[in-house]
Amino acid sequence: MGTFPARRFAVAILTVAATVSAAVVVAGAPAAAIPGIQLVQSGSPAGPEPTKVAVAPCPDGLVVIDGGGSISGAPAGEVRLTGLRPLGGSFEATATTGTQEYAGDWSLIAYAICAPRSYSITIHSVTGPMSFQWWRGHTVDCPRGQRLIGAGAYLAGSDGAPPAGVALQLILPHSDLTHMNGSAYRVDDSYSGAWQLTVYATCADPLPGLVRVMHSGGNGASIATVACPRGTVLHGLGGAGNAAPGHLTLTQQAPIGNLSGALTTVAETGDGTPPAPWAPVSIAICAN
Template identity: 30%
Template sequence: MRDTSNRCWARRTAAVGGAALSAVVLGQLALTAPVAAVPGLVVKTSVGPSTSSAKTQNTVCPAGTKVIGGGAVLTGSGLGQVGLDIMLPLADANLYSVTGREDPNGVAGNWAVTTSAICAPAPTGLEVVTGHSATDSVNPKFREVSCPIGKRAIGGGGAALALGSGASDVLLEDVRIHLNSVTVAGVEAGGDFAGNWSLDIAVICADPLPGEQRLSTDSAFGSLASQSVTATCPAGTRVHGVGGEVVGGDGQVRLTELRPTSSTTVTVRAAEDENGFSGSWKVRAYAVCAT
């Protein structure tokens, strides 16, 4: 979240568990990326309905492939009031699942979720490790889950879950991909949710990829209604994993896009809520690249 990491990281919570989500698979259209370090790698994208209600959009990987990453983008009205609060790879169902929810004030217009899944024949050593934070009122929350020794984190996702609420009362702010772990962070919307909430996390692990490189790119600090940034893989490499975060949003800035936007780029976008935000903030995009 913030660059003042010592204060935030001191407030981490720790627990272990897993994540489960219900889902309905909608229509899909496939976009094929060039062959890369994982032979047969493709990006599949599915577009959900445009309505004014909470919705889950799943993208299923083709037969013979496994989900190794993914993300989503929101389109339509009221984007600063709609949260991408659940973005998780579900290994058992071989899909990437994303849920968008409106804040407690609701949105008058329609909006849609488009979900992307990075799919490939199982890379060597593929496994998914999950975790769960404590369910309480501590704000903000952080949860980091590591891969087994010798394996690298190539993808993942997280969920911010408010107990007993169907609205975007808590925001998923960070999905940071490190060398062998993933960290997710959540924060209460506006800092004023009175109930208990938790974080779920899933980390996609595999043996090191050929030509593997990791990079992050930041937007400029500012107080704009919306900001975006794109991380671009070096020449000769392709995107194999994605991540992103909001830095300094204080629960008033929501992620509206975190996904692979081409075979070589990852784009992260966020928007201030309907009240605006007087402080400065930025977004950061992470890309796991390989030849």
């Protein structure tokens, strides 16, 4: 998978209102480079709404470093992720049914990886212009001397809400953890609205044992999992549908268990089977 050329644009933070159920602290992770790291999840109610937002808030005294999202209750490809982003004290996931508006019930879960406020992290973002392009890709860098420990992306239409006809395809932390690449594309040709992509990087001073690990699910698979090396804990994650844009969309990017790894699920779009080979890719940023 190649990287996309970096482009610099003004930073914009977009806010979407949400109704979510109570957050659940899943478990405390083993001793990590960031002491007291925790995984929290929170789900939206099940229902037929075309757009859902789930927010997993960190407990008092903790800040978010990364997170994920997972869609359930809908057939593969009917609903797609449109946002996975840190919001300071919480992590937000957004998803839409697309322009065809799947009519069944479905729900969305957000996951937040949280760390004590005493640990110094910075969150950086780059937002592209509002446009009618069918594909967009942007890069965001960590400050010199810092390393990436979390990555995210968010799609917005001209009204600030997630656009129905656009989907995330790639949230890719670079191998040297100095920057991340994000990309998205217009899934439904019937969608004619303008949209923009924001990409996010959570950065910190280099952590002990910091490493990026990546695994492909294999040609034609729908899911890929990756485990952190023994003695390390998941701090951030990424994922991709490794195919030509316009054929695969992210439907799940989530931590595994007690922050032992990550998984990514993709689905084919209505544009037909991607040119071979194609596969989901799951990425974990781990430290001890």
